[in-house]
Amino acid sequence: MGDSGDARKVRNICILAHVDHGKTTLADHLIASCGGGLLHPKLAGKLRFMDFLDEEQRRAITMKSSSIALTYRDYSVNLIDSPGHMDFCSEVSTAARLSDGALVLVDAVEGVHIQTHAVLRQAWIEKLTPCLVLNKIDRLICELKLSPMEAYNRLLRIVHEVNGIVSTYKSEKYLSDVDSMLAVSAGGVVDDDNLQLIEDDEEDTFQPQKGNVAFVCALDGWGFSINEFAEFYASKLGASVATLQKALWGPRYYNNKTKMIVGKKALGGGSNKAKPMFVQFVLEPLWKVYQAALEPDGEKEMLEKLIKSFNLSIPPRELRNKDPKVMLQAIMSRWLPLSDAILSMVVRFMPDPIAAQSFRVSRLLPKREVLDSGVDSDVLAEAELVRRSVENCDGSSDAPCVAFVSKMFAIPMKMLPLRGPQGEVLNNANDEGPGGESDECFLAFARIFSGVLSSGQRVFVLSALYDPLKGESKQKHVQVAELHSLYLMMGQGLKPVSCAKAGNIVAIRGLGQHILKSATLSSTMNCWPFSSMAFQVAPTLRVAIEPSDPADMGSLMRGLRLLNRADPFVEVSVSGRGEHVLSAAGEVHLERCIKDLKERFAKVRLEVSPPLVSYKETIEGDQSNPLENLKSLSKSSDYVEKTTPNGRCDIRVQVMKLPPALTKVLDESADLLGDVIGGKQGWSSKIVETQQPGTKEKENPTEVLKKRIIDAIDSDINSAAENDKDRADKCRAKWLKLLRRIWSLGPRHVGPNILFTPDFKRTISDKSVLVRGSAYVSEKLGFLDTPDCDNIAAEQFVESNQELYDEAKSLESGIVSGFQLATSSGPLCDEPMWGLAFVVEAYISPLAGKSGEPENNQQPEQHAIFTGQVMAAVKDACRAAVLRNKPRLVEALYFCELNTPTENLGSMYAVLGRRRAHVLKEEMQEGSPLFTVNTYVPVAESFGFADELRRWTGGAASALLVLSHWEALPEDPFFVPKTEEEIEEFGDGSSVLPNTARKLIDAVRRRKGLPVEEKVVQHATKQRTLARKV
Secondary structure, eight states, X not given: OTTOOOGGGEEEEXXXXXXXXXXXXXXXXXXXXXXXXXXXXXXXXXXXTTOOSHHHHHHTSOOXXXXXXXXXXXXXXXXXXXXXXXXXXXXXXXXXXXXXXXXEEEETTTBOOHHHHHHHHHHHHTTOEEEEEEEOHHXXXXXXXXXXXXXXXXXXXHHHHHHHHHHHHHTTOOSSHHHHHHHHHHTOOOOHHHHHHOOOOTTOSOOTTTTOEEEEETTTTEEEOHHHHHHXXXXXXXXXXXXXXXXXXXXXXXXXXXXXXXXXXXXXXXXGXXXXXXXXXXXXXXXXXXXXXXXXXXXXXXXXHHHHHTTOOOOHHHHTOSOHHHHHHHHHHHHSBHHHHHHHHHHHHSOOHHHHHHHHHHHHSOOOOOOOTTXXXXXXXXXXXXXXXXXXXXXXXXXOOEEEEEEEEEEEGGGSOXXXXXXXXXXXXXXXXXXXXXXXXXXEXXXXXXXXXXXXXXXXXXXXXXXXXXXXXXXXXXEEEEOOEEEEEETTEEEEESEEETXXXXXXXSOTTTOSSXXXXXXXXXXXXXXXXXXXXXXXXXXXXXXXSGGGHHHHHHHHHHHHHHXXXXXXXXXXXXXXXXXXXXXXXXXXXXXXXIIXXXXXXXXEOOOBOOEEEEEOOOTTOHHHHHHHHHOSSOOEXXXXXXXXEEEEEEEEEOOHHHHHHHHHTHHHHHHHHTTXXXXXXXXXXXXXXXXXXXXXXXXXXXXXXXXXXXXXXXXXXXXXHHHHHHHHHHHHHHGGGEEEEESTTTSSEEEEOOOTTOOSOSSSXXXXXXXXXXXXXXXXXXXXXXXXXXXXXXXXXXXXXXXXXXXXXXXXXXXXXXXXXXXXXSOOBOSEEEEEEEEEOOOSSOTTSOHHHHSXXXXXXXXXXXXXXXXXXXXXXXXXXXXXXXXXXXXXXXXXXXXGXXXXXXXXXXXXXXXXXEEEOTTSSEEEEEEEEEGGGOTTHHHHHHHHTTTOOEEEEEEEEEEEOOSOTTOOXXXXXXXXXXXXXXXXXXXXXXXXXXXXXXXXXXXXOOOSOSSOOOOOOSSOOX
């Protein structure tokens, strides 16, 4: 592999699609044709070669991304198969990072699904060049029994829809896949007549006439793109191949009389009966072949004519086979071979590593502006040289060696090759440090971006936080490692290689102790680390685990460490109560993690708790009247007051609910906020491109954030005050003033809650001093263009009371810490707060004794340090303010896409009803007996949902869940009947059953060991005994 020659003859591609759309089956046929005899063509599609884990074969879904090296003509193709299930979307991220192109598969019957949106977004984020593959064309003929014209309309609609999704991501309109899916579905359905007239836009990503769309049936092993048929018909119709390629898609028709290709208008009166050329010359012959083969009275002569005219060599026994499907498969796979159609498209349209890295480098290694003038220019020069080497994919031996490890994966020691590249016997003893007795070996899944990587080479392992300009970073975030050996991945097998050049994908042994999830490998320390990968979802399903036998705790700890390294997405943590918490993406992912722990890594029996669901806390706010909402912050009477134990500080807190769009922006931009507020400007370009890949390299992240926040506020104001322009302008002006007063965000300084500085004009008395705070966050976000107008008044006051003012200044950190504590654990059930704005006014009075003596000398034994008292008082006051303003519980919702036959609709709705689901829409899939239903299902109700659905519908319904958004429960957890109507409906309050919100709060409080108000004795009647004693 080190001598594999020119990088221009290499292609790195991944297969991306929704679950069950045929990725692994397609990979099987490519391996059977170009894998060097690894797989017999007869087994392609049945063996599922890339699904080599027992759990993958049992469930019939792919659970990890795995690579294989293929040879097509004189090209080397590294193919990565990836999962389609939403639980394993992290594996899609790891596959996309190492690839240059993506084959996006879409089922021609099911069409575009939620995961199709997710993988298209991932390809766009990672700047991959995509090609579209429409799979399962045979189902349109055999199952749905569509006519060629109906099939053409369906294919046209799918291509149109996929192009629409890519264009929304290009315009950066949507931050989440659920938003884009709902927008596409709400955009209205284009009827077939109008769809046929739509001319292909030159800017469309996928255009069949260009050749980057393939039509395939992966199970039967055939496929084609437009240019295959253009070549067939070029001599017959007397037209050039290029002309036919353009004509064989879209509203182009062939006039038999004039032998001309014309548009719809030129047809005149007979245009209704005319068929587009794609139908006439491509689909109708396919339909005739299928009918001739599968129908008992089919024209067998036509098949013989086809075999003769194309010189197909088909064994006679296959033609005489009694199963017509075998005969059909034999003819079609030789007439239109699938591997030729796909791999010729890959070679033509997907870039080689040299071309790909030149435009992907802005995503992989964004340019960084250095703000500090005192940095070493030699370090900067070498870092820029490394970046240029990556950009040019420099494969020379003297170029700096740079590689990126996207994940670590574990394989059993017995799977390692016994002989090296030259046939020498290898020493496969496990040298993985303290866990050396484990029979699992960790390999790094990596791609070389520059230079040559050799076994035995010493490299620097750089974590994502490494900064070559900072001295202390070199101790913390750099390790030196020696590469034990390199392997070429062949699915489950490994082929040892001595070295590998830039542009290749390899497995590396010897990094198990140095890398946890992902890292950058470099031959020089003066190199920026690659930007972090973007994951589509976060691990939301959490369970506490412990060994059945407490003596096995050591084995469990070791097993958790191994699992954490082996799975790119799992998170292992220790909760405040000392439990070991495992976080996974969903139920299937969690089941696999538990199984791996029990059987591979820990090898002990485990006890697994019920899922730990996260909630958030907020207050009820009137979003229809944003102006009244804002006034609640300026009312002088509506506040909660607390005093510190020493009586010297009065805390007044007011609370307001933030607009939903602003809350969402603050939540989704947490990483970017952390970097901008934390002052790490050198990193900021990386994060901007992670969030929004289309952002220009040099665009200032502060401006991006500022624009997002103002746009969010404008959208909320416009939706609430559509007709009242004056009201909207007033609201906007008030918000712009407030945005100049942002003191802090919380929790953890980046959350969706805001602390505003107090209004300095309002004072309580002449003697006390108001802790003013500083609009630190506003300054960082660029909202403070001019100095604060209150500074002059403040200066005059400082001169008269300098000592008290200094003390007030020192208490600012205590107020911010109190706010952080309050927002990280709310009053309902110690869950984080969500979408709240606080104004904290802290007034300090002078000491009662001598003003010259420090306060801690006067009263050391009575009270704690003053800052601590202020912190506790602010925390209590914020929590009390939330309780006073109609608190509400916020829960996470899954977007759920269900597919079910008509006869099972009733059973499906019964399951949804029991799960508090909110149905968004239902529609029948055109040309099939299936209904597609979109709903929101609370995360708390989703456990066991898929199993229950399968049980009640006899396995006919399928569901896919993806985390959508957070939504407040409308119910008041402290509801007590007060009005006459309520008392009439619910009684006097003693018999009111706890509502959903209260039940959820009580469950969380019990889990956390907090006090719960509940009746221990429900019915105070004498207990009956079962024994018959008198």
